[in-house]
Amino acid sequence: MAFDFGDVPKHPSQPNAPRQMRQRVIDALSTYVLSAPAVPINVTCAAPSSYTELRDDDCTANDRHTGLLSGKRLDRPRKMVDMFYFGFDLDTAEVRFNELRHAVDWFVVGESRMTSTGRSKPLLMTRALQDPEWFGDLRDRIISIELPESVMRRKYENSKACQEDGQDCWEPQMWARNEIVKRFLQLNEEMDHKYVSLPEDLVFMSDPDEIPAGEVMKLVKHCELTKPLQDAALVLISWAGNFNIVFTKMMDMRPLISRLPHASAPRGMLVPFEMVRSRRMYFYRRQVQPKLYGGWHITDYNFIPFLFVKYSSYGDSRGRILRSESCMADALFGDPPDELPSDLQANLNKPLSDTGLRDLEALRLANLATARSPSWKPPRALFNEMAARLVWAQRRLYTEGYSRQFLNKGRYERKHELGEKYDKLKRRELPWFVKCNPHRFPVLFGNADPRYFQEDRGQTFQDGQPSTVSSMEEWSLIMRWNR
Numbered sequence: 001m002a003f004d005f006g007d008v009p010k011h012p013s014q015p016n017a018p019r020q021m022r023q024r025v026i027d028a029l030s031t032y033v034l035s036a037p038a039v040p041i042n043v044t045c046a047a048p049s050s051y052t053e054l055r056d057d058d059c060t061a062n063d064r065h066t067g068l069l070s071g072k073r074l075d076r077p078r079k080m081v082d083m084f085y086f087g088f089d090l091d092t093a094e095v096r097f098n099e100l101r102h103a104v105d106w107f108v109v110g111e112s113r114m115t116s117t118g119r120s121k122p123l124l125m126t127r128a129l130q131d132p133e134w135f136g137d138l139r140d141r142i143i144s145i146e147l148p149e150s151v152m153r154r155k156y157e158n159s160k161a162c163q164e165d166g167q168d169c170w171e172p173q174m175w176a177r178n179e180i181v182k183r184f185l186q187l188n189e190e191m192d193h194k195y196v197s198l199p200e201d202l203v204f205m206s207d208p209d210e211i212p213a214g215e216v217m218k219l220v221k222h223c224e225l226t227k228p229l230q231d232a233a234l235v236l237i238s239w240a241g242n243f244n245i246v247f248t249k250m251m252d253m254r255p256l257i258s259r260l261p262h263a264s265a266p267r268g269m270l271v272p273f274e275m276v277r278s279r280r281m282y283f284y285r286r287q288v289q290p291k292l293y294g295g296w297h298i299t300d301y302n303f304i305p306f307l308f309v310k311y312s313s314y315g316d317s318r319g320r321i322l323r324s325e326s327c328m329a330d331a332l333f334g335d336p337p338d339e340l341p342s343d344l345q346a347n348l349n350k351p352l353s354d355t356g357l358r359d360l361e362a363l364r365l366a367n368l369a370t371a372r373s374p375s376w377k378p379p380r381a382l383f384n385e386m387a388a389r390l391v392w393a394q395r396r397l398y399t400e401g402y403s404r405q406f407l408n409k410g411r412y413e414r415k416h417e418l419g420e421k422y423d424k425l426k427r428r429e430l431p432w433f434v435k436c437n438p439h440r441f442p443v444l445f446g447n448a449d450p451r452y453f454q455e456d457r458g459q460t461f462q463d464g465q466p467s468t469v470s471s472m473e474e475w476s477l478i479m480r481w482n483r
Helices: 019-034 090-099 124-128 136-141 149-157 171-190 214-222 243-257 273-279 304-312 326-334 342-347 358-368 385-400 420-426 432-436 472-478
Strands: 069-073 080-085 106-112 142-147 202-205 210-212 223-225 232-238 266-272 291-297 460-462 465-467
Touching: 019 124, 019 304, 019 460, 080 171, 080 214, 090 124, 090 136, 090 210, 090 432, 106 124, 106 136, 106 171, 124 142, 136 142, 142 149, 142 171, 149 171, 171 273, 202 214, 202 273, 210 214, 210 266, 214 223, 214 291, 266 273, 266 291, 304 385, 342 385, 358 385
Parallel strands: 080 106, 080 202, 106 142, 232 291
Antiparallel strands: 069 223, 202 266, 210 291, 232 266, 460 465
């Protein structure tokens, strides 16, 4: 049975779209998000030596890291735990896990069956950990903590802001972050401090798409610090979720980080275990010194099903999918077919394997992986209008970005408004795992993802719960919403 992206409820760009429609978007597109990338992990490509080896001079204090390192190596490396609250960011989480695999001992992921904006969702991380096509050999180091849906829903229903249209809804997410910490501390005690034990061991906290550089985390793990660490911020630089979103407006905070070129605001927090144990809270984006430099904010990762579920469940404006996201709304649901680029028009109704479109190069490469990835079925469909719209949306996202409106930041600038700054960011290196697996993350290079055209995507959902359907007609009935 083939599911078509075109079966997603139409016109999700309408302001104040009905809550029921947002639930249907999450149900329909969680199937895509849960599907592992088409091309298997390249196990022959490894992290660079700067991630795996520690040289004598690596711990030397320097201006790049604001003098935090003393120059001496620790007798005992610190244990490190990476902790975050998870929604739908499976692709980004895989990049994060691999980027930090040589520095972090354990990954702690908290997840709920409810989004921050009151919609039901599957436990995607829990499901992905049962699928060998996700995360490779790191699955045994990932601790998934399910947060109680009933408490989170109560936080949502009791929040005045969450019940008003157009208001930001953050209370459930704030509770969820703190709850992850409490449950991890309890688990750590029950396991006789298996995960962290000494006061100077560290816990890193940030959003899933705020990824510190593994080679910087290696220094924190192995090097002595010039002064006792209370909590430290790690400054990241944005990469192509959309550079223009983070880079142009987060640069308003440059006075905080004036010595660090092309950096965005501090995004990750390194917190000593003793401080986590005593405060029993999640440290989130605190403006503190000292600051380390290195990492990526892969914001608004351009896998289109992920973007739709993100904006249907996002705390900003209580999960509205705004009309101002013109790149998705216009390309997918607005522009008539005769306004699509000529190369897309020329390939309409041709077999996907014969189109020769640059955007679909990953599809041909994915065919080579079929034998190693039995669940991947190469698409046999024609290059239809919806496929053309997906490719067009992908191109526009990569070249234009969004014009998303925020109450206090105004309009984000587009590529041509950034000029030379944008070109410099384009040359910023990607995480090593992405460079080793470029066709596992084609959207980071402006290309269409093979999963848009995959025939069998596996599990379907209704109100966040697994659902079994026997026909497209039955699935379409489930996906209906009251207009």
